[in-house]
Amino acid sequence: MTDxxxxxxxxxxxxxxRSQDEQDPLSSFRSQFIIxxxxxxxxxILVPTFQDQPQQCTYLCGNSLGLQPRxxxxxxxxxxxxxxxxxxYGHFTEIEDSKLPPWLHVDDxxxxxxxxxxxxxxxxxxxxxxxxxxxxxxxxxxxxxxxERWKIIIEGKAFPSDHYAVESQLLHHNKxxxxxxxxxxxxxxxxxxxxxxQILATIDKHADQTALLLLPGIQFYTGQFFDIPTITxxxxxxxxxxGWDLAHAAGNMPLQLHDWNVDFAAWCSYKYLNCGPGxxxxxxxxxxxxxxxxxxxxxxxxxxxxxSGWWGSDKSSRFAMENLxxxxxxxxxxxxxxxxxxxxxxxxxxxxxxxxxxLAALRKKSVALxxxxxxxxxxxxDVKDCFSIITPSDPEQRGAQLSVRLSPGLLDNVMHVLExxxxxxxxxxxDVIRVAPAPLYNSWSDVLRFVQVFREACKDASDKKNQKQxxxxxxxxxxxxxxxxxxxx
Numbered sequence: 001m002t003d004x005x006x007x008x009x010x011x012x013x014x015x016x017x018r019s020q021d022e023q024d025p026l027s028s029f030r031s032q033f034i035i036x037x038x039x040x041x042x043x044x045i046l047v048p049t050f051q052d053q054p055q056q057c058t059y060l061c062g063n064s065l066g067l068q069p070r071x072x073x074x075x076x077x078x079x080x081x082x083x084x085x086x087x088x089y090g091h092f093t094e095i096e097d098s099k100l101p102p103w104l105h106v107d108d109x110x111x112x113x114x115x116x117x118x119x120x121x122x123x124x125x126x127x128x129x130x131x132x133x134x135x136x137x138x139x140x141x142x143x144x145x146x147x148e149r150w151k152i153i154i155e156g157k158a159f160p161s162d163h164y165a166v167e168s169q170l171l172h173h174n175k176x177x178x179x180x181x182x183x184x185x186x187x188x189x190x191x192x193x194x195x196x197x198q199i200l201a202t203i204d205k206h207a208d209q210t211a212l213l214l215l216p217g218i219q220f221y222t223g224q225f226f227d228i229p230t231i232t233x234x235x236x237x238x239x240x241x242x243g244w245d246l247a248h249a250a251g252n253m254p255l256q257l258h259d260w261n262v263d264f265a266a267w268c269s270y271k272y273l274n275c276g277p278g279x280x281x282x283x284x285x286x287x288x289x290x291x292x293x294x295x296x297x298x299x300x301x302x303x304x305x306x307x308s309g310w311w312g313s314d315k316s317s318r319f320a321m322e323n324l325x326x327x328x329x330x331x332x333x334x335x336x337x338x339x340x341x342x343x344x345x346x347x348x349x350x351x352x353x354x355x356x357x358x359l360a361a362l363r364k365k366s367v368a369l370x371x372x373x374x375x376x377x378x379x380x381x382d383v384k385d386c387f388s389i390i391t392p393s394d395p396e397q398r399g400a401q402l403s404v405r406l407s408p409g410l411l412d413n414v415m416h417v418l419e420x421x422x423x424x425x426x427x428x429x430x431d432v433i434r435v436a437p438a439p440l441y442n443s444w445s446d447v448l449r450f451v452q453v454f455r456e457a458c459k460d461a462s463d464k465k466n467q468k469q470x471x472x473x474x475x476x477x478x479x480x481x482x483x484x485x486x487x488x489x
Contacts, residue, residue: 011375012448020372020444026365032353033067033274033441035059038422057422058449062438063220063248063401064426066274071349075100079345099348106344107311107335113351114282117273117359118246118265119256123290123330126283127347128311128339131247132161134266134283135214137334139169141289141306142212142241142264149211149239150175153202155194156183159220162245166214182206184215192390194219196227200234207238214242217249217265221428223391223401225253229260236261247271250282252366252399254359257284264289272400272438274350280343285331292329303327309336353440365439366400372444373402373437376451386410386458390432401436403428406458413461414454421453 010016021027037054059067078098082090091103101109107127115125128134143152150173152166167177184202186192203213213235218225232242244265249255251272257265265284269275285304292303306327310318312335314326327333377389387410391402406414411431418425418433425435437447 011372011379012451014445014448017444017448020368024365024443026357026361026439027443029353029357030441030443032070034070035067035441036424041419041422041424055422057424058446058453059424060435060437060442060446060450061424061426062274062442063223063252063271063434063436065277066271066350066438067441068276069274069349069353071352072276072346075345075349076342079341083341099352100345103338103341106341106348107332107339110344110347110351111332113355114347117250117255117351117354118267118282118284119254119260120258120284121287123332124258124284124287126285126331126335127280127344128283128335130278130281131245131266131268132165134281134334135162135165135243135245136169137307137336138243138264138266138283138285139165139212139214141285141304141334142243143169143173145173145175145211149209151180151182151206151210152212152214153182153184153206153210153240154214155216155219156185157192157219157221159216159245159247162214162216182210192222193224193392194226196230199226199231203231203235203238203240207240210238210240212241212243215244217244217246217255218252218399218401220248221403221432221434223248223398223403223434225249225392225397225399228255228262232260232262236263248401249399251354254363258286262286269347269350273347274353274440275343275346279346280339283331283334285334287330290330290333292327292333301326303333306334307336311335311338362439366437367395369437369439369442369444369447370398370400370402371395373435373447373451376447377402377404377454380451380455383455383458383462386462400438401434404433404435406431406433406461409465410458410461413464414457417457417460418453421456423450423453425450 035056036059038057039054041057078100082095082098086093093102110127111125112122114127115122118125129137152170154162154166166181170177170180182202184194184199186194187198215226215231217228228244235242241263244262246255246265246267248271250267262284263286267282269281270277270279289304292301294301308325308327312327312333314328317326374389385407387404387406389402390405391398408431411427411429414433415427425433427433435450
């Protein structure tokens with residue numbers, strides 16, 4: 001046995017995975033999350049009848065929906081009890097034995113911690129609305145087409161909601177999406193990665209007519225992490241406004257939106273931020289766009305145009321009901337309605353967990369954990385013909401996700417085995433599964449079990465595919481009787 005083979009065997013041992021988990025300085029965070037059992041996943045009722053020691057599922061789907069922190073239920077009970085006992089006074093009453101602020105201040109309470117997540121100044125972030133709504137609100141301010149510049153550059157394979165948002169913004173301004181959307185497509189159909197070189201070249205080609213560039217921090221399908229500072233600086237040097245969709249990057253990668261000089265960005269909080277399905281989003285607007293000044297010659301303040309709502313107006317006059325919009329200086333001026341306190345409560349619970357560590361520490365574990373997943377997959381030579389990894393191999397170009405492209409015809413059977421065994425990943429048809437070890441709650445043992453079940457699933461799916469092809473071949477070789485039915489010889 002060669003040293004290389006021995007190393008691969010060692011990686012596949014449960015003893016190795018356990019030793020890595022024991023050495024993990026962040027391992028205690030796993031207990032702060034509720035991990036469904038396999039019985040939970042398969043049950044049709046909310047409170048299934050458990051075995052004596054139910055087995056936890058292997059949950060590697062934080063890129064789609066993060067697990068529930070244990071703090072969430074505790075904080076939600078505080079919120080509900082305040083509502084039940086204080087009614088409308090909950091907006092203003094300080095509750096001494098609750099970690100939650102009065103409802104009037106729930107947005108302010110989370111801003112500082114959210115700024116740490118995305119690398120922003122406190123006046124550059126608003127927690128509000130949802131991801132696509134925030135993209136629309138940002139584009140209402142920053143997509144200002146002219147006769148010379150009106151085009152928008154996005155990916156050809158952008159997340160559908162982003163595509164729809166851009167398309168509808170163009171239509172809103174009476175622009176034809178067919179000629180006004182510049183779509184970035186992979187140069188090689190077999191390799192879906194968009195190189196920075198290609199993106200910069202596309203910017204150069206269309207710069208004179210482009211008003212806006214909108215890209216994802218991490219591409220949802222491939223897991224590719226884009227070079228945000230380089231792309232941003234290059235586009236801005238051509239006079240293009242730059243926005244980023246950080247749905248898969250917030251809480252996953254260390255970000256420095258202020259230092260990278262990004263114009264605007266939006267994100268959700270239900271993936272790596274673990275706040276629950278459809279939970280509240282975030283908006284970043286660089287401080288150079290958020291100033292509010294009052295000129296002596298005008299009775300109205302001067303500020304970046306935006307779609308406005310009462311929660312974006314100065315808090316001191318918010319309840320004066322004078323219908324005079326005085327925008328909050330900073331990203332908070334883009335707020336519309338008062339935020340959902342239930343959503344803010346879930347976010348508070350999640351951020352209190354993030355506050356116990358750092359994004360640098362989480363990123364260090366994430367690189368190691370995703371690297372372990374990659375090594376196991378590449379060492380799975382018994383099923384090497386069943387899949388390829390389309391996520392970049394360079395750790396600097398990816399987050400906590402590997403996208404695995406299966407050979408044609410295997411997806412349904414592979415997913416069936418994974419689901420039956422309590423391994424949770426997600427699929428993107430026609431043939432990709434996305435596997436995301438989240439560093440807050442996933443372990444080396446999780447990754448090992450996934451690969452063990454995945455190999456079993458690939459073998460099972462290949463056997464069924466080969467059997468089906470063999471049966472089909474036999475049927476084709478057969479003759480037909482006078483009724484037209486095939487007869488196997």
